[in-house]
Amino acid sequence: MDSVWTNRIAAGAAEMHSSAIRDLLKVTAQPEMISFAGGLPAPELFPVEEIAAAAERALVESPLVTLQYGPTEGFGPLRELLMTWMARLGITVPADQVLVTSGSQQGLDMVGRLLIDPGALVAVEEPTYMGALQAWQTIRPHYLSVPLDDQGLDVDALEALLAAGARPRFLYVVSCFQNPTGVTLAHERRRRLIELASRYTLPIIEDDPYGELYYEGSRTTPLAALDIELHGELRHVVYLGTLSKLLSPGMRVGWIVAPQPLVDRLVMLKQGLDLHTGSMAQVVAYYACRDGLLEQHTPRLRDLYRERRDVMLQALDQTCAGVEGMHWTRPGGGMFLWVRLPAELEAEPLLQQAVAEHVAFVPGRAFHPDGGGGSTMRLNFSHSNPMQIEEGIRRLGGVILASLAL
Amino acid sequence: MDSVWTNRIAAGAAEMHSSAIRDLLKVTAQPEMISFAGGLPAPELFPVEEIAAAAERALVESPLVTLQYGPTEGFGPLRELLMTWMARLGITVPADQVLVTSGSQQGLDMVGRLLIDPGALVAVEEPTYMGALQAWQTIRPHYLSVPLDDQGLDVDALEALLAAGARPRFLYVVSCFQNPTGVTLAHERRRRLIELASRYTLPIIEDDPYGELYYEGSRTTPLAALDIELHGELRHVVYLGTLSKLLSPGMRVGWIVAPQPLVDRLVMLKQGLDLHTGSMAQVVAYYACRDGLLEQHTPRLRDLYRERRDVMLQALDQTCAGVEGMHWTRPGGGMFLWVRLPAELEAEPLLQQAVAEHVAFVPGRAFHPDGGGGSTMRLNFSHSNPMQIEEGIRRLGGVILASLAL
Numbered sequence: 001m002d003s004v005w006t007n008r009i010a011a012g013a014a015e016m017h018s019s020a021i022r023d024l025l026k027v028t029a030q031p032e033m034i035s036f037a038g039g040l041p042a043p044e045l046f047p048v049e050e051i052a053a054a055a056e057r058a059l060v061e062s063p064l065v066t067l068q069y070g071p072t073e074g075f076g077p078l079r080e081l082l083m084t085w086m087a088r089l090g091i092t093v094p095a096d097q098v099l100v101t102s103g104s105q106q107g108l109d110m111v112g113r114l115l116i117d118p119g120a121l122v123a124v125e126e127p128t129y130m131g132a133l134q135a136w137q138t139i140r141p142h143y144l145s146v147p148l149d150d151q152g153l154d155v156d157a158l159e160a161l162l163a164a165g166a167r168p169r170f171l172y173v174v175s176c177f178q179n180p181t182g183v184t185l186a187h188e189r190r191r192r193l194i195e196l197a198s199r200y201t202l203p204i205i206e207d208d209p210y211g212e213l214y215y216e217g218s219r220t221t222p223l224a225a226l227d228i229e230l231h232g233e234l235r236h237v238v239y240l241g242t243l244s245k246l247l248s249p250g251m252r253v254g255w256i257v258a259p260q261p262l263v264d265r266l267v268m269l270k271q272g273l274d275l276h277t278g279s280m281a282q283v284v285a286y287y288a289c290r291d292g293l294l295e296q297h298t299p300r301l302r303d304l305y306r307e308r309r310d311v312m313l314q315a316l317d318q319t320c321a322g323v324e325g326m327h328w329t330r331p332g333g334g335m336f337l338w339v340r341l342p343a344e345l346e347a348e349p350l351l352q353q354a355v356a357e358h359v360a361f362v363p364g365r366a367f368h369p370d371g372g373g374g375s376t377m378r379l380n381f382s383h384s385n386p387m388q389i390e391e392g393i394r395r396l397g398g399v400i401l402a403s404l405a406l
Numbered sequence: 407m408d409s410v411w412t413n414r415i416a417a418g419a420a421e422m423h424s425s426a427i428r429d430l431l432k433v434t435a436q437p438e439m440i441s442f443a444g445g446l447p448a449p450e451l452f453p454v455e456e457i458a459a460a461a462e463r464a465l466v467e468s469p470l471v472t473l474q475y476g477p478t479e480g481f482g483p484l485r486e487l488l489m490t491w492m493a494r495l496g497i498t499v500p501a502d503q504v505l506v507t508s509g510s511q512q513g514l515d516m517v518g519r520l521l522i523d524p525g526a527l528v529a530v531e532e533p534t535y536m537g538a539l540q541a542w543q544t545i546r547p548h549y550l551s552v553p554l555d556d557q558g559l560d561v562d563a564l565e566a567l568l569a570a571g572a573r574p575r576f577l578y579v580v581s582c583f584q585n586p587t588g589v590t591l592a593h594e595r596r597r598r599l600i601e602l603a604s605r606y607t608l609p610i611i612e613d614d615p616y617g618e619l620y621y622e623g624s625r626t627t628p629l630a631a632l633d634i635e636l637h638g639e640l641r642h643v644v645y646l647g648t649l650s651k652l653l654s655p656g657m658r659v660g661w662i663v664a665p666q667p668l669v670d671r672l673v674m675l676k677q678g679l680d681l682h683t684g685s686m687a688q689v690v691a692y693y694a695c696r697d698g699l700l701e702q703h704t705p706r707l708r709d710l711y712r713e714r715r716d717v718m719l720q721a722l723d724q725t726c727a728g729v730e731g732m733h734w735t736r737p738g739g740g741m742f743l744w745v746r747l748p749a750e751l752e753a754e755p756l757l758q759q760a761v762a763e764h765v766a767f768v769p770g771r772a773f774h775p776d777g778g779g780g781s782t783m784r785l786n787f788s789h790s791n792p793m794q795i796e797e798g799i800r801r802l803g804g805v806i807l808a809s810l811a812l
Contacts, residue, residue, distance in 0.1 A: 004607050004642055005667050008575055010523045010545075016674045038475075046473045052465035055686075059458035067452045067654035069444075102508055102658075102680040109679050113544055117416045134678040138519055139416075169414055201410050236410055248473035250685030252508075261411050268422045272540040273515050274508040278684045279656030280461075 012118070012138030028360045034392035036379040037360040039179065039335055041245055043383075045304055047288070047297055051248065054287035058280065066283045072271045074100025074255070075282040081289055082241070082255050089211075090225030093234055097258055099266055102277045104209055104242040104254035108135035110269050111205050111238060114262065115169050116141045123161075123168035125153050127338075127367035127376070129179045129207065132172055143369035144168050150329065152178065152185030155192045162200045170203035170238075176211040176220050177334025180367045180378035184220060184332060194226045197236040207240045210334040212298045215306035217332065224257060234259045243285055245335070246294055246301070251281040305335065305382050311389045312337065312381040319397030323404065328379075335382040338364070341375040345403055348374070353403065359395040418524070418544030434766045440798035442785040443766040445585065445741055447651055449789075451710055453694070453703055457654065460693035464686065472689045478677045480506025480661070481688040487695055488647070488661050495617075496631030499640055503664055505672055508683045510615055510648040510660035514541035516675050517611050517644060520668065521575050522547045529567075529574035531559050533744075533773035533782070535585045535613065538578055549775035550574050556735065558584065558591030561598045568606045576609035576644075582617040582626050583740025586773045586784035590626060590738060600632045603642040613646045618704045620739040621712035630663060640665045649691055651741070652700055652707070657687040711741065711788050717795045718743065718787040725803030729810065734785075741788040744770070747781040751809055754780070759809065765801045 028035035058066045065075070073079065073096070083095040101107045108131065116122060116139045124132070126145035144166055147154045153173055173193075175185045185193070197204055206223045214220070224239040234257065242254035258266055270276070313330060316339075320326055325342035339361075341347060347363035354360060364376025384392060434441035464472045471481070479485065479502070489501040507513045514537065522528060522545045530538070532551035550572055553560045559579055579599075581591045591599070603610055612629045620626070630645040640663065648660035664672055676682070719736060722745075726732050731748035745767075747753060753769035760766060770782025790798060 004609055005665070008521055008609060009671065010519065010521055010526075013520045013671060013675060016671060040475055043470045043474055046469060048465060048469040048473065051473065052462065052469075055461040055465060056458065059454060059461060063452060063454040063458075064449045065656075067454065067457065067656040068449055069446055069650075069655045102684070105678070106680045113416065114419045115414055115416055120416075131678075131681075137678060138675070203410055203414060244475075248686075249475045250471075250473045252680060252682070252684040259411070265415065265419060265422060269419060269544070272511070272537075272543060273679070274512045274658060275537075276658070278508070278658040278687050280654075280687055280690070281684050284686070 010138070012140055015140065016137055027355055030358075033355075033358050033360055034384060034388045034395070035360045036381070036384065036392060037362050038383060039380055040383040041249060042304055045300055046248055047293060050293050051284060051288050054284045057287045058283040062283055066280050068279065070276050070279040070282070072267050072276045074098070074277060075279065075286060077290075078282050078286040081286060085294065086239075086241070086257055089219065089222050090228065091222060091234070091239060091257055092228060093257055097234065097260060097263055099256045099258065099263070099270070100277045100282055101254040101256055101270070102274060103244055103249070103252040104207060104240040105131055105135060106273070107240040107254055107256045108132050108207070110256065110266055110273070112136040112139055113269055114265055115203070121166065121168045123158070123166070123171040124369060125173055125178065127180050127364060127373055128172065128369065129174055130366045132207070133369055141169075145368070145370065146171070148178070148181065148183060150183050152183050152189055153193070155189045155196065158193070159196055162196065162202065168202070170205050172205045172207065173223070174207045175223055176208055177213060177331050177336070179210070179334070180336055180362070180364070181338035182329045182331025182334050182336045187221065190221065190223055190226055194223060194230055194236070197227070198230065202236065204237045205240065206237050209242045209245050212246060213301060213305060213335065214333040215302055215309060238262065246298060247285065247288065251285055253277065253281050253285045308381045308384070308386060308389060309337070311386040312379065312393060315390050315393035319393055320400065323400065326400070335380055337379050337381065339377045339379060341377065341400065342404060343375055345400065346374050347377045350377075350399060350403060353399045354396055357395045357399055359392045359399075361396070416544070418546055421546065422543055433761055436764075439761075439764050439766055440790060440794045440801070441766045442787070442790065442798060443768050444789060445786055446789040447655060448710055451706055452654055453699060456699050457690060457694050460690045463693045464689040468689055472686050474685065476682050476685040476688070478673050478682045480504070480683060481685065481692060483696075484688050484692040487692060491700065492645075492647070492663055495625065495628050496634065497628060497640070497645060497663055498634060499663055503640065503666060503669055505662045505664065505669070505676070506683045506688055507660040507662055507676070508680060509650055509655070509658040510613060510646040511537055511541060512679070513646040513660055513662045514538050514613070516662065516672055516679070518542040518545055519675055520671055521609070527572065527574045529564070529572070529577040530775060531579055531584065533586050533770060533779055534578065534775065535580055536772045538613070539775055547575075551774070551776065552577070554584070554587065554589060556589050558589050558595055559599070561595045561602065564599070565602055568602065568608065574608070576611050578611045578613065579629070580613045581629055582614055583619060583737050583742070585616070585740070586742055586768070586770070587744035588735045588737025588740050588742045593627065596627065596629055596632055600629060600636055600642070603633070604636065608642065610643045611646065612643050615648045615651050616740040618652060619707060619711060619741065621708055621715060622738050644668065652704060653691065653694065657691055659683065659687050659691045714787045714790070714792060714795060715743070717792040718785065718799060721796050721799035722803075725799055726806065729806065732806070741786055743785050743787065745783045745785060747783065747806065748810060749781055751806065752780050753783045756783075756805060756809060759805045760802055763801045763805055765798045765805075767802070
């Protein structure tokens with residue numbers, strides 16, 4: 001590095017490394033690539049006309065609010081709308097506990113800056129969302145990894161760690177259709193987890209971008225709602241929501257529902273980060289949603305993604321069912337499934353071979369804060385169409401079988 | 407604070423305090439208030455029709471780019487456009503050294519996280535932009551304050567500090583029509599500052615939101631351009647730009663022009679902060695600007711703000727010229743002027759009295775990292791119309807004269 005900047009990089013920033021998602025998305029931008037790597041919504045379902053109409057209304061009916069600086073907390077009518085959207089799920093809080101963020105990625109950043117000191121302990125699921133690890137990487141926490149299974153976080157294992165004296169700053173959990181595994185924390189475990197949070201005064205960061213994308217049954221009750229049910233107020237849980245998976249990720253509109261004692265500090269933090277989330281995006285989101293777009297649109301997403309999930313599972317069954325030691329999750333919703341490869345295969349070299357066959361995925365190591373997960377991979381099923389999914393899994397299966405034959 | 411969160415607030419976040427701007431904007435939202443407190447553009451000049459047309463084109467011609475996730479670096483065509491906009495000023499860099507940010511406030515946050523360790527020394531003008539102090543407050547640097555006069559930063563004073571051994575991480579400077587004082591760093595001082603940067607390997611963060619808003623003469627050459635002129639490449643200067651003062655702050659579109667060695671790290675940092683700046687805002691900004699809106703619109707801003715500056719200066723001359731010990735800057739552009747009160751007056755109690763008369767300003771202490779500036783204030787002249795400016799200065803003058811008479 002040039003001498004001007006040598007020794008001037010802050011300690012946290014000096015150790016940063018690019019995320020696997022980022023490097024992969026570059027490769028996967030090649031047009032002939034079938035990519036199961038990203039976490040992108042299906043663009044063919046973007047509600048373009050509704051958003052275009054909302055943008056027009058925003059600029060005709062509310063041009064000054066749309067173009068001027070706005071409050072750090074977010075656009076008032078959008079906060080009210082999100083409050084109502086949350087109340088539907090049992091997360092009943094006043095609008096002043098709902099803060100608009102620049103996507104839920106910013107929520108993760110804010111939570112990290114508010115609650116983590118360098119070297120502090122943070123409990124995460126193993127594997128966990130790599131974007132959270134990336135948000136916090138300059139703070140360099142230590143991680144307490146809690147295993148999960150097909151019912152979500154192993155609450156017994158967490159309890160054992162707490163009983164043994166572990167005192168993390170908080171537990172981070174993607175509660176529905178987890179990224180990367182696709183598993184959902186079971187209702188009974190949710191109740192136990194809130195009881196544990198009470199008993200051990202354990203804060204929980206509940207990240208819930210996929211909860212509306214259920215393909216069977218109904219919406220799972222968020223941890224935040226159970227916390228309110230038990231205590232009469234939101235006490236232990238910070239809930240992160242986003243419009244990215246429901247309307248458009250390009251709008252970068254997410255939100256935090258925070259316990260009252262954290263609200264002022266979160267607002268002060270955000271003021272230093274970007275003053276406020278884009279007014280245009282917020283006002284357009286408000287106009288798009290206030291006449292029921294979320295309610296109309298999520299069933300379309302569910303129908304399309306359910307089909308794609310089914311096609312991917314069927315293709316895996318056909319291609320890989322006979323491979324000894326290979327397993328994959330069967331998610332009830334969301335955008336991802338998780339593959340455990342035969343122990344002798346490593347996902348990273350496999351990716352090189354897969355890319356040569358024009359199919360891509362994310363190797364599992366990226367989702368493990370302390371290494372591990374070398375024989376796992378994440379597959380996205382929301383972005384490719386059924387023909388691409390069938391063909392991509394056929395190619396991927398071929399690469400796996402060829403590697404095993406060596 | 408509730409026991410759940412007690413002792414869980416990170417050390418940096420525990421010491422945060424709300425900014426004066428924030429608290430004041432609440433008071434000044436009262437409709438009868440004449441506010442010289444904020445730093446808001448004149449809403450009557452927002453190019454609403456042009457932005458509405460750009461939004462329509464974005465969603466008709468490029469709906470998928472507008473609504474989907476985008477690259478962390480920014481929307482490619484917008485980066486190219488900003489590269490050209492920068493080259494006009496002599497800041498000739500390839501587009502890959504131009505990164506789109508969520509307003510230049512995010513640029514300040516990114517620079518802080520990249521370059522400041524807790525307790526490190528950062529050189530700033532005294533007074534300096536309070537938003538920078540706020541961006542960096544959780545990192546808790548020490549500040550080396552360098553005085554300024556009506557020619558901008560006192561480069562002799564800086565040189566004396568460097569010669570005496572001070573080694574700040576960087577110097578932060580608002581180079582044109584500084585916030586809060588309105589003064590501009592003189593061309594000859596700019597040359598000397600770049601030479602000092604070379605001699606002492608001193609990085610410079612050049613924040614330049616107001617440079618296009620000149621009301622006499624022509625555009626001042628940025629420090630970044632002089633750095634390139636001297637070294638053949640951008641070596642010492644990180645330049646922060648924004649569309650907030652030229653088109654719309656509500657879009658939250660700014661940019662960083664960074665020396666090549668910093669680019670990858672800034673991108674990695676931003677990925678953790680918010681993945682990327684809103685695609686919709688970027689694509690709309692691109693469509694709005696590519697047919698010359700910036701070139702057409704800035705003369706309108708200059709004409710309106712020049713008149714408002716003149717009205718404010720004339721009103722101050724009429725109301726306060728006879729007040730002994732009171733001085734104010736006569737900025738050649740930008741949005742602010744800076745008032746030094748008679749030494750026996752403190753701006754904060756004066757603000758209470760002014761608010762009672764329905765006129766507001768920002769007390770100068772907010773712009774001083776280590777206290778001081780108690781007898782100074784910042785006045786904004788871009789947001790109020792000439793009648794409001796005359797009336798507001800009349801009231802403010804009355805409050806000052808009444809306080810002196812006590």
